[in-house]
Amino acid sequence: EQERKRLLPLIQKEMSDKRFNHVLRVEEMAIQLAKVHDVSPVQASLAALIHDYAKERPDEEMIHYIKTHGLDQSLISFGNPIWHGILGACLAKEELSVTDPMVLQAVRLHTTGAKEMTDLDQVIYVADYVELGRQFEGVEEARELAFKDLKQAVAYETKHTLLYLIQKEVSIYPKTLETYNQWVVKK
Numbered sequence: 001e002q003e004r005k006r007l008l009p010l011i012q013k014e015m016s017d018k019r020f021n022h023v024l025r026v027e028e029m030a031i032q033l034a035k036v037h038d039v040s041p042v043q044a045s046l047a048a049l050i051h052d053y054a055k056e057r058p059d060e061e062m063i064h065y066i067k068t069h070g071l072d073q074s075l076i077s078f079g080n081p082i083w084h085g086i087l088g089a090c091l092a093k094e095e096l097s098v099t100d101p102m103v104l105q106a107v108r109l110h111t112t113g114a115k116e117m118t119d120l121d122q123v124i125y126v127a128d129y130v131e132l133g134r135q136f137e138g139v140e141e142a143r144e145l146a147f148k149d150l151k152q153a154v155a156y157e158t159k160h161t162l163l164y165l166i167q168k169e170v171s172i173y174p175k176t177l178e179t180y181n182q183w184v185v186k187k
């Protein structure tokens with residue numbers, strides 16, 4: 001696609017080779033998952049390519065952006081892990097002229113998930129977690145679930161991310177808890 005060709009160099013110059021290679025692996029995984037789960041591979045590719053676009057911006061620049069663009073000010077007490085998806089969606093629109101609201105939402109939610117997630121949101125959330133470069137205990141189970149049952153893969157990722165964050169005793173972003181309550185808690 002033409003759009004992909006336009007974006008690749010713009011994305012690459014924002015990040016280290018290591019992160020760019022992660023982005024390409026997320027794209028590969030997102031396209032595969034999209035095909036299995038009846039999601040547009042074009043939207044999956046685009047969202048994957050821009051999902052970590054803001055990840056290497058300096059903290060001061062991100063804080064300034066949050067203060068001046070009417071974003072939720074409680075964001076400031078978190079940090080890059082929580083900022084980069086939200087700002088990534090904003091900056092991809094402003095700087096890369098990506099306009100598809102579905103793609104931008106998938107980028108915005110890719111770290112925390114949300115109570116309501118479209119199939120595209122789920123594909124990006126999960127593809128980031130199970131791309132072939134990821135190595136952690138349980139990644140193979142998560143990968144298998146990603147192809148078999150996307151919703152269960154979202155639940156698995158949410159539960160294990162939360163366990164990991166709690167073990168580290170770091171703050172939990174409210175949206176991460178909302179995702180847990182919606183996707184993990186048995187009803």
Ligand code: DGI
Pocket residue numbers: 052055081082085110111112128161165170171172173174176
């Ligand atoms: O950007 P990536 O490293 O590819 O992956 P990501 O955007 O999915 O996650 C970035 C980090 O954010 C990851 O280490 C887990 C962390 N994270 C997810 N939810 C929360 C969180 N960190 C905090 N402090 N609070 C959260 O609620």
Ligand code: FE
Pocket residue numbers: 051052055084085110111
């Ligand atoms: Fe990310």
Ligand code: FE
Pocket residue numbers: 110111125128129
């Ligand atoms: Fe993720």
Ligand code: FE
Pocket residue numbers: 022026051052128
């Ligand atoms: Fe990522």
